[in-house]
Amino acid sequence: MNASFLLLAAExxxxxxxxxNVHSNADLILPAIVFLAVAAFVVYMYRRDSSELNRFWAVTLTCLRVLTLLVLLLLWMYPAWRMEKHQTINSRVLxxxxxxMSMGLVDHDSGGSAGRMMRIQQVASALRQSDFVQRLRKTHDVVIGHFDEQLHADRVRTLAKAAPEDASQGPSGAAGSAALANEGATGEAAKSQAEQSVDWDRLxxxxxxxxxxxxxxxxxxSDHSDWPLAGVVLISDGGHNMGQGPQAALELSRELNVPIFTVGVGSDKLPPNVRVADFNPPRRAFPNDPFEVKASLQAFGMAGQTVTVRLSWRPAEGEVSAAGTADPDPEPIEAVLGPDGQEVPVSFRLSTTSLGRRTLTLTVEAPSNDRDPRDNQAVRDIEIVDRKTRVLLFCDGPMREYQFLRNVLYRDKSVISDVYMQRAQTGISQEANEILDDFPRTPxxxxxxxxxxxxDPDWQKLDQQQIDLLYEWVRKHSGGLIVIPGPVNAGRPIAGWTQDEAMQKIRELYPVVFERRFSGSEEGMRGGSEPARIAFTPEGLEADxxxxxxxxxxxxxxxxxxxxxxxxxxxRGAKPIVGKVLARFGDEQSL
Incomplete structure (x- = not known):
């Protein structure tokens, strides 16, 4: 039986x-008195009024009237068939x-064989060799999950409470099984037990x-709050550095009365180490136009030490460089490392006359006590091009965001900007290379x-040929599309393009799923009279x-x-895979 089933036993x-209408015997006292009184009155009246009838009809009519009263009493009691099914729901331990990545560290001050193992390997070994999970399964279902920057809810494993004959089994064993198969188990029994196995190294x-x-x-x-929870076991090195802190989880656990048991992993001392924390050169540069390459270093246990940072570049793989045109490497930089965790910026200024892709390699010459030399180098590619980026600014009207970007791009020497404004009058003047009269129609x-x-354009003003052309340009030819919603068109309820079935291809180009609207009174844009902070996601903080x-x-x-x-x-939310949320509006969960 699959361990994720809710009903583990049913009678x-x-x-x-x-x-x-009857919850106890006391509820019958008053109705019974009323019934007996009315029945006595009926019998008395019939005996008096039926004196001229023969005895058979007198008794028959009296019984019918009393039977009618009895039926009324039964209807008042409201009889109903009730089906009862007793089910047993096991408690859960999470x-x-x-x-x-911090669980991949090898603690330098750990002795024995554990000192040569990564933290995550120590956890897997302990779970594999001990009967910890098996002992939990004697009493509870066990739900196993793991996380890094986020919880991997799609890879959660649920191990059902062990049957009495399985509860006496020993540790998980070398095969990584949390529920050992009984000797000689065959057929469905063996298959059911195999479903309970956990390969810790793979998970x-x-x-x-x-x-x-x-x-x-x-x-x-929260995902398991609908179940009876016996407790949560958290196994971590405690290196929280992303998203909201543990306080919200503690408040929820107190609200649900669920205890949290923590298991610390690793040393309480950070090993001496210096690494390239960030290295993001520009993706594109131009010949004879100097550009800056920025990086940052991060160190632990090396405060005040000086390291040499070198930057080298060469033609990227597959690129052919003309003889004698190789660009010299810039002079190395001496950087003084800061306190634990503090990032130290470094920068190089480069220039070239050659075109094509270049591979940049940043290398830190670390001290001899550096614990992990694997993170002392970073490699990125840059493309040297001799053409300008061409951008089309497309709007329904001159909203403020459009005016700002129009002016910025018009002054940028590396960009050619054109404008198509749907509600523009003939002969308007705009800061642009070219003002279009219509959206592109041909490839x-x-x-x-x-x-x-x-x-915030009015997509409904484009015909099907233009929509198909834009769709193919983005989907098949990797054309860049940046969209900014607004209250005029995107915010139009019911009749707007976000609800129009004919605009399905346009909605597919957006990285989000739009809400369904059912009335014209629903607001398009939301907010308030006071500004709300922008809450960046981890991806947003890393977006240079x-x-x-x-x-x-x-x-x-x-x-x-x-x-x-x-x-x-x-x-409604970001689309899976293609939608990456960079920031949210204040404390809201909206994108």
Missing amino acids: TPTTRIEWK VLIDTS LVLGGKGTGLGQSLRQFI EEMFRYDCVVAF FLWLTDSPISNREAWDAFPGVYSYFPV
């Missing part, structure tokens, strides 16, 4: 009659295991870019552009195009000083 249903795989302990723990508890017109920025400064720490401080925005466009 045969029983059926009985229930009187809905086991949440940290599989973030506990390192991943993610951070440790979202608080959010993952809260989500894990030649569409393929001139690298990117289209759509500021949103950086206001040169380092991650100062960038976060700069955004924290920003008072916020006043409104947002509500959607």
Whole structure:
């Protein structure tokens, strides 16, 4: 039987009659008195009025009247058939295991064989060799989940409470089974036991870019809050560094009266280590136009030490460089490492006359006591091009966001910007290379552009040929499309393009799922009179195009000083795989 079934045991249903208006014998006293009084009155009246009838008819009519009263009494008691089914629901123990990259560290101060194992390997070995899970399964269902920057809810394993004959089995064993098969088990029995096995080495795989302990723990508890929870076992090195803190999870556990038991993994001392924390050179540069390559270093246990940072570049794989045109590497930089965890910025300035892709390699010459040399180098590619980026600004009217970006792009020497404004009058003047009278209709017109920025356009004004052309340009030819919603067109209820079946292809180009609207009174944009802070997701904090400064720490401080925005466009959620949420509106869960 699958361990995820809710009903673990069920008795045969029983059926009985229930009187809905009678909850106890006391409820029958008054109706019985009334019935007997009325019945006595009926018998008395019939005996007096039927004196001229023969005895048979007198008795028959009296019995019919009393029977009628008895039926009325039964109807008042409201008889109903009731089916009862007794079911047993097992309590659950949640086991949440940290599989973030920090669990891949090898603790230098651990002795014995464990000192040569990564933290995650120590956890897998302990669970495999001990009877911890098996002892839990004697009393509870066991739900096993793991997390890194987020909870992997799609890979949660549920082990059903062990049957009495299985509860006496020993540890999981070398095969990684949390429920050992009985000797000689065959057929369905062996298959059922195999379903309860857990390959710990396969389940506990390192991943993610951070440790979202608080959010993952809260989500894990919330996802199983409909079950009777006996407790939560959290196995982690405690390195929370992403998302909301554990406080929200603790509040939920107190509300549900669910205890949390923590199992610490690893040393309480960070090993000496320096690493390349961030290295994101521009993806594109131009010949004879100097550009800056920025990176940051992060160290633990090396405060005040000086390291040499080198940047080298060469033609990317598959690129052929002309003889004598190789670009020299910049001079190395001496960087002084800061306190534990503090990022130290470094930058190089490069320039070239050659075109094509280049591979940049940043290398830190670490001290001899560096614990992990694997993170001392980072490699990225950059493309040197000799053409300008062509952008089409597409809007229904001159909203503020359009005016700002129009001016910025028009002044950028690396960009050619065209404008198509749907409600523009003939002969208008705009800061643009070209003002279009219509949206592109042919592939030649569409393929001139690298990117289209759509500021709340009225998509319903495009004909099917233009919609199909845009759809193919984005989906099949990787054309860039940036969309900005607004209250005029995207916010139009019922009759707008977000609800129009003919605009299905346009909605498919958006990375979000729109809400269904059922009345014209629903608001398109939401917000308030006071600004709300922008809540960045981990992906948003790492998106360099949103950086206001040169380092991650100062960038976060700069955004924290920003008072916020006043409104947002509500959607149902991000599309799986293609939709990446970078920020949310204040404390809302809207994108």
